[in-house]
Amino acid sequence: MAVLKVIEVLSSSEKSWEDATKNAVAHxxxxLKNIRSVYVKEQSASIKDNQVHEFRVNVKITFEVE
Structure with missing residues (x-):
């Protein structure tokens, strides 16, 4: 039987929400070892000069505890 743990991580990217999610998992x-999944809980963006400046995600990362 596997024991899994979930952590919540905030991440950002100037490219996209997808890139912010990839950054969270990579970091x-x-x-962490044995990352199993990532769940995007929230998305937001910061605005600068009427343009999207930064994409932000709040994700839950699930990994197996050894």
């Missing part, structure tokens, strides 16, 4: 992967 979490530096200290």
């Amino acid at each position: 979490a992967g530096k200290s």
Whole structure:
């Protein structure tokens, strides 16, 4: 039986929400092993000069505890 743990991570990107999600997983992967899934809980964006400046995501990352 596997034991799974979920953490919540905030991440951002100047490109897209998809890139922000990839950044969150890549950064979490530096200290976590056995990442199983990512769930995008919330999306938002910051605006600068009437343009989207930064895409932000709040994600839940699930990983297996060894």
